[in-house]
Amino acid sequence: MTMTSAGYYTRIMERYTMRRNSSRRKFISGAVAATAAAQPSGSVRGFDHVALPMQNTGAMLAFYRALGFEVRESRAACSVYVGDQMINFHRPVLWQDASFTLRAPAAKPPCGDLCFVWDGTPVALKALLDRAGAKVIEGPVPRQGGRKKSGSSVYVRDPDGNLLEFIIY
Template sequence: MSVKAFDHAAIPVNDMTAMLSFYEKLGFRVSEDYAPIVYSVCFGDNRINFHAPKLWQSEEFTLRGPAARPGCGDFCFVWDGSAAALATLIDDIKVPVITGPVERQGGRAGGTAVGTSTYIRDPDGNLLEFIIYPDA
């Protein structure tokens, strides 16, 4: 297989300020390299690009999924900390847990590794999963 790793994803957003603030509170680094129409939140060697309404609402912008709308994202992040630290962070940013902690099969070890996941939603309604592997 020649695909080595995941590099980035992109999603449309409604409220850029709320989204950037939310992800920054979760510990992501905000990049303004392509502001004001694209901002990014970075973690490890990865990033999620946030497309501002001015961009994703334009019929001329075709480098996106044809049905992409705010809230269409579903992301799983590997949490490098304890379940207690994750619970505290989620409590601190005042968002409800959708489900979890629950056991889930993740992407590690060719999709065979099992971890414990907790799910929340961001301000646009995108689903965020935080998985903790036993060796993390």
């Protein structure tokens, strides 16, 4: 074998390897693109609303109004607004109707555990809860919240018995 033929075979092998690697790169790049295209284009950003059944309509609405929430009423539900989020409380006329299936199978009051961020002091929160007639059942106690690693929480129950947590960061 001469130097010329060795160089020739080396060049052929280099071209073959480059083509093979190029084909692999194209294949991998196509597979990555196909996988990316198959993935959903979006993500969960947070809560829009929570829905809970409500038994004691009058007491519940008075309680949430006393806490300073905006309350909107309809025949079958009441909506309580917290900033740009909402809690839908389904009146008994709705959740006791067997044809209403957009709920958990055993959803009856009390079944909720809701946590609200309080941006005031613990003293101001206690005063607000006293005005609303809410008895503190625990707290303030240290808790880890969804927004920060540590906070201080106070727990009360609403008139239907749902557990409410107010966290201060």
